[in-house]
Amino acid sequence: SDFPDKTINLSYYKWQDLQDNPFEYFIKHHIKISEREKELQPQISAKLIGNITHEIFDIIWQRIIELYQGNKIHHNFHYTNQTYVNDAFKHLFAQNKYLLYKMPHNYSQRYFDLIFLPILKTGVMGFFKFLDEDLQFSDQYITILPEKKKTDSKKFTEINNYQVLLRGKADLRIETDSRKYIFDYKTGSSNPSKIKKFQDQLLMYEDLYYLIDK
Numbered sequence: 001s002d003f004p005d006k007t008i009n010l011s012y013y014k015w016q017d018l019q020d021n022p023f024e025y026f027i028k029h030h031i032k033i034s035e036r037e038k039e040l041q042p043q044i045s046a047k048l049i050g051n052i053t054h055e056i057f058d059i060i061w062q063r064i065i066e067l068y069q070g071n072k073i074h075h076n077f078h079y080t081n082q083t084y085v086n087d088a089f090k091h092l093f094a095q096n097k098y099l100l101y102k103m104p105h106n107y108s109q110r111y112f113d114l115i116f117l118p119i120l121k122t123g124v125m126g127f128f129k130f131l132d133e134d135l136q137f138s139d140q141y142i143t144i145l146p147e148k149k150k151t152d153s154k155k156f157t158e159i160n161n162y163q164v165l166l167r168g169k170a171d172l173r174i175e176t177d178s179r180k181y182i183f184d185y186k187t188g189s190s191n192p193s194k195i196k197k198f199q200d201q202l203l204m205y206e207d208l209y210y211l212i213d214k
Contacts, residue, residue, distance in 0.1 A: 059088040061146040077132035145173040
């Protein structure tokens with residue numbers, strides 16, 4: 001009765017919640033009751049960091065797509081570090097001043113500007129350095145597919161006439177003539193115990209986008 005259209009949609013995180021504790025899954029995703037948040041967060045939240053980071057990447061990818069008038073590009077990512085990242089940060093905070101109000105009020109804007117933002121900027125630059133030096137994507141033809149607003153879905157299985165769909169949106173996909181890459185930006189803890197979950201999430205995206213139904 002909780003699925004009147006006989007369709008069960010599972011994002012990666014819903015899938016994890018269901019495996020960890022079905023009762024909590026039901027409360028969180030069907031009754032829509034969330035754990036009470038503290039009125040004052042003691043530090044800049046992982047959610048705020050993630051939102052800023054995703055918006056920065058979105059600005060950069062959209063600028064590159066506009067430059068090449070499409071998703072097929074031939075770009076030097078070495079210079080993306082030096083120009084696009086700084087411009088994206090300036091654009092984001094010029095157009096979205098509300099972001100400053102979302103940080104805990106026990107932090108000053110001076111701390112935000114001089115300590116927090118440079119750390120975040122270094123992380124974003126490190127990603128484009130990775131595309132340039134490690135994957136050697138600079139100056140070769142690649143297709144970039146940034147995160148879409150629409151969530152993709154695919155039938156995973158069927159239980160008693162109920163369709164179980166996997167749903168999700170990869171942050172970025174890059175395709176060459178011989179390979180396909182899937183990226184999901186992680187801005188929270190780098191705890192090694194989470195690596196397995198990160199790998200599982202990418203495998204789910206691989207199934208969603210590239211594996212053919214049997």
